[in-house]
Amino acid sequence: MAAPTNDGLPMFKQLKTKLTFAYGSLLGLILISIAMAVYVSVENTAKTKIADEMEAASAVYAKLWSLKSEQLKHSTGALARDSGFREAAASHDVATLASALESTSRRVSVDISGLITVDGKLILAGSAEEREAPVEIWKALTRDGSERGIIEIGGVPHQVVSEPVRTPGLIGWVLFGSALDAAMMKELEGLSSIPLTAKVVMEDDLSNGHGTEKDVVVRDTRIGGFGELTDAHLILSYPIVAAMAPFRTTLFAVIVVTVCGVVALLVCSWFISRSVTRPISTLDNATRALADGRRMPINVSSTDEIGRLAASFSKMADEIELREENILRLSLTDTETELPNRRALQQKLDDICGQGHANVYAAVISPARFARIMAVIGQNASNRLMATLGKRIADLCQVQGIGRLGSDLLGLIITADNDSDAFRRLQDIVRTVSDSIEIDGEKVDIQLDAGFAPFAADERLGSIDRAVIALQQGRGRHVDLFQFDAEAYGDPSGTLSLMSEMIDGLKDGSIYMTYQPKVDLRRQTIGCVEALLRWKHPVRGFVSPEEFVRTAEETGHIRPLSEWVLKQVRADRQSFVVAGFDIKMAVNLSGRLLTDSDFLDWSIATIRDETSRYCFEVTETAVIDDPELALANIERLRDAGIEISIDDYGSGLSSLSYLKQIPAHELKIDKSFVIPLAAGSSDALLIKSTIDLAHSLGMTVTAEGVESAEVLAMLSGMGADSAQGFFISRPVKHDEAITFLRDFVHHAGTAGTTLKVG
Structure with missing residues (x-):
């Protein structure tokens, strides 16, 4: 592993090292390529020269063997035509034949001589016994009485020539042969x-890998075998090392020059790349320092592109520093009032x-x-009002920090001995800054509300957030x-948990409908x-x-629930209809959804084929937040065929104005009036008046909370x-509701009353 340098990078990861090796290696590769080209050229020249010499030697050897073959042919022919030899062959005089063969072989200097008879017998020179002739040689002679070629005898190739013996009929063949042994090869090499190096190798040995060597120049000349016997090869070889010997001095000089050139190139490239990368390293260190929020001087005096880059970098660093200061200032400032913002206030609180x-x-x-103030004086004037109020608060010595938290919220930090002292101090601050503020020449009277909370680092909700909640x-x-008030605030995480469990309840059946x-x-x-x-x-x-x-409703889950x-x-x-009860379904509609036009469109589309069999129950207070849109949506539901019922009438602050405007079919009296109902009570008077009022407005009346026959009778009356x-x-599940409806019809029929469901 490379050790880090002063630049903080391992040596082999530095640009100067990469440049050195890049340029040095490139030029070194060129020199090495040239050296290799010289070597290859010299080697090819040497091989060509040796090949030419071998070709010449091979031609000489072929000529010599041809002469030798003719000499042997002449000797065998003379013996085969000799009358005494033919008579001895005809009479099968083995001793005479062996003697004649021996004397002739000594005279013509052959290594082997013999006579093969037509019946396959072999008589050798100087041997008084005849033996079986080799089958391959005998077959070759019977096909063509005169043969010449190579025969391997005793592991040594021999050049053999044959000549037929006739008296006048064919009685056999004379064979003379010369050994192609080491002595013969030595004699040829001397030419x-x-x-x-010359040697004769039988083809079988050559195919098995014998007769050839590596790293040598080789010339292979085929020599035909005797008859159909295996051919032989004359192998001429010369070592490449010996061929390259005259060029060793030249090649050594080329290698030395190449190595020295590569070393020189690496050294020069190192110094050149170092001069190039030194200012780059300076810029790199300055960049790292800038990233860490520090400034480092850039000492680059060159006037080339790198010098211009260094000057541009210095200018960029100055601009970045100015922009960072501006960004930091903006990140801690409310741009509309130039007051510190929430982030600045939180930092001050933490400090x-x-x-x-x-x-x-x-x-x-x-x-x-x-x-209301903003509606009267406008957004810009309201911002100036908050800026003036903020400066008043910031000028007070009791205030440790201030920041704008929202369009109408100013946060501040104070210290106090205890909660009571903090209450008094904040009360004094409010009184001090509550004077009217002049905006565009007009005075705006303000009345301030305030909330506060002690700092607590371990609270899930921050101190500033708790102060905002205290104001609310x-x-x-x-x-x-x-x-x-932490107790009144409760546990919002429990609310989120309840909603998560509610979603699960819709899936697992723990939430269900009753009727x-x-x-x-x-x-x-x-x-x-x-x-x-x-x-x-x-x-x-x-x-x-x-x-x-x-x-x-508070968390926004009311729509998926609805x-x-x-x-x-x-x-x-559909289950009711299948059971025989075409019943109308009354569904409570949240006031939050009464102004959600998309939900109402979806609802109408969902029940579009049977809207007349549905009634949506809404509370009177549901129209208070946006009366115009709410009333328009109620009209849309009516136009779609859905009945409208005003639910829980009397449970809140009822308004005759809204009651008159809501185009409802039905008014439902809240159970809080019905449950305590008794003859002569004020509740009875109110219920009677409500029934008459609803009838006069064209609505039917339903009473909720009937728990006795007496109350039912009074309401009917x-x-x-x-x-x-x-x-x-x-309220029961739909299957129990179906059972109830069946029982209701049955009991009504038994009592003789005409009752029906649906």
């Missing part, structure tokens, strides 16, 4: 101008607490009715100065059931619908149109 100050408090001040809590209690029948008091029929949501939690037990529906309800009610209605409650039936 060459170069120290060749104060980090210095060990005890009893630090975060507070929030906000002008009351700010939306105070406004909810109509108090202008309030300390954060409570509604009886028509005049016709004694059941034409409608109200769909009511229930949740039996596996751990929490029964969860009140008011609790989780309200939470769903979509699930409408789909389930539609599916359950007052003119109520319908009733529902525990006396009639509790």
